Amino acid sequence: MDIEKTIQKVWPKVRRKHLFPQIPLPKVIEGGEEVALEIKSKQLLISNSFFEKLKDVMEGEEIVEAILDHGITHYMYCPWDFHTHLTLYNEAKKVVRKKDLAQRATTCFMDVVADTYCVKGKDTKIPNLYKNLHKTGIHEVLTSLYEKIWGVNLGSRGHDERINRLSRIPYLERKKWEESIKKFTKVIQDILEEELENEQESPQRRPNPLGEHSLDNYSLEEIDRGLREFASAVEDLQEFKETVEDLKEELEEQGYATGGMGRGRGNPIDANLLYYMKLAESYTLPIRKLPIEKMGDLHPHSHMPWEIGKPFADIDIWTSFGKIIPGITQIWKKREGETFGELEGTPDCLIIIDSSGSMINPRERLSYAVLGAACACNAYLKNESRVAIYNFSDALRGNKIILDFNHEKERIYQAICRYFGGGTALDLEDTQYLLSRADNPDIFIITDMQITNLEKLIEFFNQIQNRVTAVHLGHNVHSTRFKEGTEKRKNISLFNVKEKEDNPKIILGKIKEYLSSTSEWG
Amino acid sequence: MKNPFESFHQVGGRKREIPLDKILQSKEETLSKILNGYEHLLKNEAKDLVWLMQYSTVIKAYSIAEKGLEGIEYTAEDIEEFCYALDRSDQIPYLITGPAGVYISALCNYAKEEEITLHLRDLNVKVNLTGYRLPPNKKLIVEGNVGDFTGIGLDGGELIIEGSGKNYTGAGMKRGKIIVRHNLGFNTGHGMTGGEIIVGGRIKGLGKIVGGKIFEREHLVFPNEGVKPFYF
Numbered sequence: 152m153d154i155e156k157t158i159q160k161v162w163p164k165v166r167r168k169h170l171f172p173q174i175p176l177p178k179v180i181e182g183g184e185e186v187a188l189e190i191k192s193k194q195l196l197i198s199n200s201f202f203e204k205l206k207d208v209m210e211g212e213e214i215v216e217a218i219l220d221h222g223i224t225h226y227m228y229c230p231w232d233f234h235t236h237l238t239l240y241n242e243a244k245k246v247v248r249k250k251d252l253a254q255r256a257t258t259c260f261m262d263v264v265a266d267t268y269c270v271k272g273k274d275t276k277i278p279n280l281y282k283n284l285h286k287t288g289i290h291e292v293l294t295s296l297y298e299k300i301w302g303v304n305l306g307s308r309g310h311d312e313r314i315n316r317l318s319r320i321p322y323l324e325r326k327k328w329e330e331s332i333k334k335f336t337k338v339i340q341d342i343l344e345e346e347l348e349n350e351q352e353s354p355q356r357r358p359n360p361l362g363e364h365s366l367d368n369y370s371l372e373e374i375d376r377g378l379r380e381f382a383s384a385v386e387d388l389q390e391f392k393e394t395v396e397d398l399k400e401e402l403e404e405q406g407y408a409t410g411g412m413g414r415g416r417g418n419p420i421d422a423n424l425l426y427y428m429k430l431a432e433s434y435t436l437p438i439r440k441l442p443i444e445k446m447g448d449l450h451p452h453s454h455m456p457w458e459i460g461k462p463f464a465d466i467d468i469w470t471s472f473g474k475i476i477p478g479i480t481q482i483w484k485k486r487e488g489e490t491f492g493e494l495e496g497t498p499d500c501l502i503i504i505d506s507s508g509s510m511i512n513p514r515e516r517l518s519y520a521v522l523g524a525a526c527a528c529n530a531y532l533k534n535e536s537r538v539a540i541y542n543f544s545d546a547l548r549g550n551k552i553i554l555d556f557n558h559e560k561e562r563i564y565q566a567i568c569r570y571f572g573g574g575t576a577l578d579l580e581d582t583q584y585l586l587s588r589a590d591n592p593d594i595f596i597i598t599d600m601q602i603t604n605l606e607k608l609i610e611f612f613n614q615i616q617n618r619v620t621a622v623h624l625g626h627n628v629h630s631t632r633f634k635e636g637t638e639k640r641k642n643i644s645l646f647n648v649k650e651k652e653d654n655p656k657i658i659l660g661k662i663k664e665y666l667s668s669t670s671e672w673g
Numbered sequence: 674m675k676n677p678f679e680s681f682h683q684v685g686g687r688k689r690e691i692p693l694d695k696i697l698q699s700k701e702e703t704l705s706k707i708l709n710g711y712e713h714l715l716k717n718e719a720k721d722l723v724w725l726m727q728y729s730t731v732i733k734a735y736s737i738a739e740k741g742l743e744g745i746e747y748t749a750e751d752i753e754e755f756c757y758a759l760d761r762s763d764q765i766p767y768l769i770t771g772p773a774g775v776y777i778s779a780l781c782n783y784a785k786e787e788e789i790t791l792h793l794r795d796l797n798v799k800v801n802l803t804g805y806r807l808p809p810n811k812k813l814i815v816e817g818n819v820g821d822f823t824g825i826g827l828d829g830g831e832l833i834i835e836g837s838g839k840n841y842t843g844a845g846m847k848r849g850k851i852i853v854r855h856n857l858g859f860n861t862g863h864g865m866t867g868g869e870i871i872v873g874g875r876i877k878g879l880g881k882i883v884g885g886k887i888f889e890r891e892h893l894v895f896p897n898e899g900v901k902p903f904y905f
Binding site: 270271272299300302316321322 | 689748
């Protein structure tokens with residue numbers, strides 16, 4: 152039986168075994184003799200050459216079933232999603248420090264987990280497959296490991312001490328995968344290094360017979376979601392940056408750019424921007440819409456009985472049965488209509504961000520100021536409003552970025568992430584200029600309040616009617632002064648951010664008169 | 674009425690036991706026994722979470738550790754697991770590096786293997802007293818840095834530290850060899866009467882040495898003309 156017919160015969164059985172995963176019917180590719188399987192965006196591709204080669208020693212149906220079990224378990228169990236893949240890669244990289252080695256270690260670990268899961272929980276032919284695959288280098292070690300932990304004879308020998316260590320890893324405990332992959336990588340590190348060295352001398356590489364795990368396995372949506380989850384999970388910016396820099400080429404080849412998903416080649420990926428973008432997506436800041444206005448027109452609202460003296464014009468002839476008799480005849484009760492008026496919806500927003508020396512450099516560590524500004528930016532852009540940026544340190548000496556109102560997320564993020572260092576002074580003329588570029592925009596300012604001309608800023612805010620959301624990082628005398636100076640203004644809300652989790656507490660454009668008396672200040 | 678999901682019973686629920694399950698179970702059981710022995714030592718020797726490093730307290734702690742380990746079957750990997758368990762505060766109520774070091778030394782000294790390698794590079798704490806009383810025909814290799822009093826009272830074994838040590842390394846050692854790839858701290862070899870300490874990097878200071886040999890970057894620094902044997 153040829154491979155296509157074999158797949159069609161085996162596929163329903165395999166699908167049922169794995170409880171009907173949402174993946175399409177596997178396809179056949181000519182491929183090479185060495186690699187059995189490729190996965191591209193959930194599509195399993197089985198190599199015909201591999202199948203033909205192995206058919207001499209193994210039943211065709213068994214080959215296909217084992218390959219499909221392996222492929223589906225990657226989809227159903229490990230890595231499951233792109234975030235888990237990135238996390239495992241990140242942990243392996245911490246041990247080996249090299250991209251190639253980390254990728255290979257991750258692939259091996261995911262194979263061990265997936266195959267062991269399958270062997271333990273399903274009726275699978277995977278052991279038979281390994282029995283008939285080549286056993287050299289790392290694959291020899293892994294086959295010996297399978298022998299020990301599955302309890303089947305696969306014809307592999309040696310590496311006792313290494314296998315002892317590898318067999319003590321709890322592969323099926325998902326919660327321990329991060330720790331487990333580190334242990335796993337440490338044990339196989341020297342073999343991987345040796346293999347890499349040999350390949351550099353002679354370019355022939357013995358590939359993983361069950362396929363490599365690359366970004367091809369994932370769709371752009373999955374990559375986007377995975378990066379978002381990864382940004383929230385990593386301990387710091389550097390960790391995210393290192394991983395994204397490693398995978399930059401593959402991401403770009405897939406068509407992923409800093410601005411997100413899309414067709415064609417986008418701008419080169421800037422890991423810093425991407426980090427703040429993805430992290431900000433995890434925090435949704437609500438925006439208070441501007442209050443609705445009475446329009447003055449009356450419209451029919453409900454019925455009431457007609458009485459003598461009430462206008463005939465309001466009689467509803469349909470519900471009055473054509474009669475004009477008090478008690479039976481109904482008239483329309485009218486109410487004043489409401490509308491959003493001219494300022495309907497969310498206004499544009501001017502984001503003022505302090506990037507002076509007292510603030511954290513967003514390209515070195517997680518900056519709450521940048522994260523806060525990014526969250527605000529997202530909130531306004533989602534509401535189809537425009538955002539302008541005023542990024543300043545010592546603005547009077549030219550250390551500032553003025554970005555006019557626009558919808559371009561990447562440009563806005565670039566402006567937000569720029570770090571100047573140095574002194575802190577606002578040029579209020581710039582602010583006035585930007586405010587004049589939109590119709591009564593909101594203002595979002597984020598700073599530690601250690602501003603040289605803070606008094607002028609307070610004075611300025613006391614004069615304007617725009618809604619102001621002021622966020623200060625940490626408490627100091629300056630933030631207290633700002634609070635006192637703007638206390639009487641109902642259009643200014645002040646928030647304190649101590650950690651990134653404080654960001655969602657901010658309500659943009661919140662106006663005090665809409666809040667209860669226990670409004671959270673400071 | 675027929676259960677529509679009946680045919681799936683065979684498909685989803687079957688999970689067979691594989692040797693991995695037994696290996697992991699046995700690992701957990703051994704670790705738990707080793708931890709019990711350690712907690713017993715702490716209850717006896719460090720009730721108030723204070724442990725004074727003295728000649729008599731070390732000897733007493735070691736004899737309690739020896740008793741605590743009676744009847745436990747373990748391997749070098751179990752010792753390593755224990756070291757990492759010490760590092761994780763959620764598993765051990767408290768870590769006191771002195772008794773912990775004595776206990777780890779006892780574990781190594783009574784292990785079945787003649788050569789033990791502990792991969793401790795990722796350990797956050799630096800364990801003191803590693804290799805205490807390491808007997809002849811035993812080789813202990815530690816990958817990573819260690820703390821104070823490493824290899825004290827060494828009794829013929831070979832201790833290799835693939836990292837750096839701190840103060841009082843090899844104090845009171847009688848025979849055997851300590852090889853340190855990188856650096857050592859003050860009072861190295863204090864009171865040692867025999868054996869060799871070979872250091873690949875620098876030694877901050879020597880102690881009062883009675884006998885034996887100490888090499889620093891392949892140069893004999895004890896005995897030599899500037900440093901004479903000390904007589905207590």
